[in-house]
Amino acid sequence: MNSNQKRMLLTSVSKPGRYAGGEYGQIIKDKDDVKARFAFCFPDSYEIGMSNLGIRILYHCLNLHPDIWCERVYAPWVDMQDKMRELDIPLSALESGDALGEFDFVGFSLQYEMCYTTVLNMLDLAKLPLLSKDRDEDCPLVIGGGPCVYNPEPVADFFDLFNIGEGEEMLPEIVRLYIKMKDEGTYTRSAFLHEAARTIPGVYVPSLFDVNYNADGTIAAYTPVYDDIPTRVVKRIVTDLDKAPFPDKVVMPYIETVQDRITVETARGCIRGCRFCQAGIVYRPVREKSADVIDCQARNIFESSGYEELSLSSLSISDYTDIDNLTDKLLSWTDRNMVSLNLPSLRADSFTKELMDKVASVRSSSLTFAPEAGTQRMRDVINKNLYEDDLMRAVNVAFSAGKNQVKLYFMQGLPTETDEDLRGIPELAHRVVSAYYQNPNRNKAKPPQVTISVSPFIPKPFTPFQWERQDTMEEMRRKQEFVGECNTDRKVRYTHHDPEVCHIEGVLARGDRRLGAALLEACHRGFKFDAWTEFFDYSKWMALFADTGIDPAFYANREWGLDEVLPWDVIDCGVSKEFLKRERARAYESTTTPNCREKCSGCGANKLGGKRSCCPKK
Amino acid sequence: MLSEKVMKRGRISKFDRPLLSEPVTVRVVFEKRGNLQFFSHLDLQRTWQKVLVRASIPMWYTKGFNPHSKIVFGIPLPVGSESVCEMVDLRIDRLIRTDEIKDQLNAELTDEMQVKEVYVPTTKYSDVAFAEYEIMLGTQAAESAEGALELTDRINDMFGHGAEPIIMTKRSKSGDKEIDILTLVRSVSASVADKGVIKIRAVIAAGSSENLNPEYIISALRQKLGILPEGAPFDREWYTVLRLGYFKADGSVFK
Incomplete structure (x- = not known):
């Protein structure tokens, strides 16, 4: 051409x-x-x-x-x-x-x-x-x-x-x-x-x-x-993130893209081990990049790109061990260059006034936290290791600083969940609203606005919940309505995900090679952009599965046997199946597991090595 | 640390330049060629915000809650048109020579968007009344020498003295309007450029009060002469548009 x-x-x-x-x-x-x-x-x-x-x-x-x-x-x-x-x-x-x-x-x-x-x-x-x-x-x-x-x-x-791997x-x-x-x-x-x-x-x-x-x-x-x-x-990992190649120059899009900014990783892996989270397991062992390297990489990209927004990326940014030193280093040049600093993935228990004052992402009127579940019992089951006091302290820090909007992420359909746990979601949001009115330093000119966003749980490979059944469509819909009915506070806005997409995602996430025939037929039928709501059509997926002899419930809604050969057993992500089974058992006992820095739980990922990791050497 | 970096990039950091007593406006004239024709005016504005930062141009920033630099672009160029005369006015607050601005910018721009000139403007964009475009037209109708000559004559007649009005629907914010586009045309002249290719020079209204998108010239040719039919193969029927410059209402060159 x-x-x-x-x-x-x-x-x-x-x-x-x-x-x-x-x-x-x-x-x-x-x-x-x-x-x-x-x-x-x-x-x-x-x-x-x-x-x-x-x-x-x-x-x-x-x-x-x-x-x-x-x-x-x-x-x-x-x-x-x-x-x-x-x-x-x-x-x-x-x-x-x-x-x-x-x-x-x-x-x-x-x-x-x-x-x-x-x-x-x-x-x-x-x-x-x-x-x-x-x-x-x-x-x-x-x-x-x-x-x-x-x-x-x-x-x-x-x-x-x-x-x-990497x-x-x-x-x-x-x-x-x-x-x-x-x-x-x-x-x-x-x-x-x-x-x-x-x-x-x-x-x-x-x-x-x-x-x-x-x-x-x-x-x-x-x-x-x-x-x-x-x-x-x-799985392959990069042992030393400081020495891993990182671009000093990036391709600059002319049109607006979703994340048009400098992004630098601070660490790979996550010390937390939430039991539903695939990323928290498969990116182990936790490895950090040193603050000097992050600072230098961010600055190189700033100078070669001209981006005036910098985002630090990791699964849980506030778990970065040297966060104060890092943010100080960055602020020494970002402020006078009019570069704003973003810290996504903040955990409520490590959210402090000092951190908030440093970063621009929290200069906006809205803050986001992910308690994931509405009751302490449920949070213990998923090993979130977050207490309501932590969340209340975090939102009060925000409210005292004049913020009035809080967004909270939750999941529904988690193992052992009862209606009480679901009811706990809007109730927790209601207590956040009450905390706003009780905070003497709040912005009295503005009403509080708490948004709860509830997503159906999708069991993912290489998680302690990889054997769990996913809720059926009917269960997902009933729970969504139930949470809506329980929400009686007009200051709490409730949003939820489309259960139809979650169902298909649940099938594909734990699918085996027999799904290949269905995907091949999907292509012949013109499927594309299924991550976009305007193209996703649940009835077409159901017809596709029916025509290609796939039973979606076999993959999504069945409780898998602990001794079953899993389609992903051919892959070793570093974390042992025994660890996942132990974690699953602890979930059913509502017992939490300390994070990697408090105590090693012997997941096995340390066999892969890794510099600046908190793992005991093998 | 900053100075070391800057030395590597071969230029002075903006922070090492003395502050001016008053911010000064400079005009940058640049090309928008090749692939750049597919990016909109809005894309261009976003791009320049970053270009100016990475080129370390000492931009003046507004003093408000959300500080931002002041850049003002000239007459928007339609998507699908190239240009050798795009303009952007910058407000700077530190001492820098115009040739330094040009060099620093060009080091941070691709070959398709090079700065040609930087100067302190004496005009306002609102002084622009017309813009000149070069339209290259590839069509089967001009494959033969006779066909090409006949086509150029017909184009020249369409826009020449005593020509019939060319009524077209012009879209605007206030709704669609039927207009005679000849009232917005100062001159259109066609000549044979190559085998199968006609070159058209068009001087048409441009600016904030009256503006004609050069696409209307193409639409008029399509309508009256039956060339560039909808759905024609792109290798047989095609056109390109290049903006060459601007004129004031009195016919003098706008700079």
Whole structure:
């Protein structure tokens, strides 16, 4: 496509800036000078994909190699998809404008289960065969990574290889092996996949495992087809976050994106171990980046980007051990440069006036906390380790500082939950409202506004609740109504999630390879953008499952056996199954577990190593 | 620490420049070419906020609760048009030479958005009355030499002396309005540029009081001459638009 044709095409669709490329900071290489081309695909719109920190990091890691050129690809919006199909234009990468078929690797970041249909939609737009077994030697290798690969089985048929864990080192190793085998003349698709699985830790090649099922539909066994590859794939981590590559320059979007700011990680992993939380388990062991490195990285990106907003990212920012020193360092240059500092993921028990005064995110009139459950019993079951006193102290700090809006996140459908626990949600919110009126320093000109947002619980792999049943649609709906009825305080606003999406997400989260047939059919039926409410259609999903012989309740609403082979047992995330079982038992006894800094609970993740972690050495 | 960084980037930190007694306004003239044509006026404003920060331009910030710099853009450019004459006025509060502003900005901009000139303006954007555009038109109707000549004649006649009114529906905030676009056209002249390609120079109303989007010229050609039919293949029927400059109401060049 020449520039005139590109102009005519792009001016015929909405938001052409999504497809233009040409951003400041993009990396252009001469394709004749590189040995491997990598198309980094994000299965959602440009605005969402461009906000992703992981892609920024991996784009940098790959492009550090002079003979590797990594480019970006986002899912075209539906109007553009129609044009592309009408004019027979295949999906292409932004930097070169070349079709995905010309690349050596097509890599997908799998951020949430509801993006699976968009992955297949993008492969289809790229005119690549969807199934791994249908792709020949001339096709790119289709690989995946990201949070969803802790159970990649529903999409296993479509991928040649998965990166399990952190990609900074693993991903370039995979591409280097490809280049080496091409140079030596030993490359074939199957030889490469075998060699990658054999020699690169963290590489999972689904086609190298046979899966057998029992008569009742549960899994009998995973069997590797070669005896020289690991029987379980151990998650890869970056041991020392200070030394991990981090971009000093980012691609600057011209159009507005979801998170258009400097984002720097402070740590990976979380010391808390909430029993519903997948991220809290799979990113273990907890490893921190040192304050000097964070400060330097933030400043480099500030100077190369001009962003006037800085966000520190981690699963629980206030658990960062050196937070006061870090914020002081940052404020020494952010203030005079008019850069505002954001600290998301604040825990109520570590929210202090000192911290609040430092950060801009809390300069707004609204504050958000996640008690997750309405009663202490329920919070003990999920190991939230948060007491009502902590929350009340936190909201009073906020109220005394003139704030009047508080947003509280909760879950419904948690194991052992009763209606009393649900009733506790609006009651807790009501006590927050009362605390506002009792606070003598409140802003008397403004009424309080407390928003409670309640999401249905979705059991996720690698959590102590991975064996639990998810509420049925009827149960989810009844509970949503019940919470609404219990909320009698007019100062409390109640919002809840769509149970239909949660149900499908529940099926995909614990799905196995048999779901591949349903997803393939979903692509043929034109499913895409299922993370968007305007495209998600529950009745179409139910029809799809019925037509492809999938019983969604088998995956979502069944209590799984503790001795059952799980689809994700082929992956070792570092945390042992025994630990998860112990935690599950403690949940049923309403017993909490101390956080990693108070006392090691022996989860097993310390076997992976890690600098600046609080784990005892193995 | 800051000075070290700044030395690496080869320029002086804005904080090391002496404060001016009064903020000063400077005008930056820049190109918006290639891929940049697909970004809107709003995108451009957001982009420049960041460009000015990373270029360490000593912007004056408002003193209120939410301090922000003052930047004012010239006549908005429609999406799908390129330009060699975009303008933005900046309010600066520290001593910096105009050539330093140009160099510092260009180091932080892509080849498709380079600064051409920086100066202290003596005009206001409201002095602009017309803008000049170059429209390149690729059409099968101009494939043959005779066809191309006939097409240029017909275009010149459409907009020449004594031409018939060209009534089109013009969209505006106050609703759709039927207007004769000739009343907003100062001149349109066509010539053969290449095989199958016609070049059109159009000087049309621009600015805050009267403004004509160059797309109306294309729509008029489409309507009257049947070229660029809807749904035509993009490699056969295409056009590009490039803004070249501005004029005041008296016909003198706006700078």
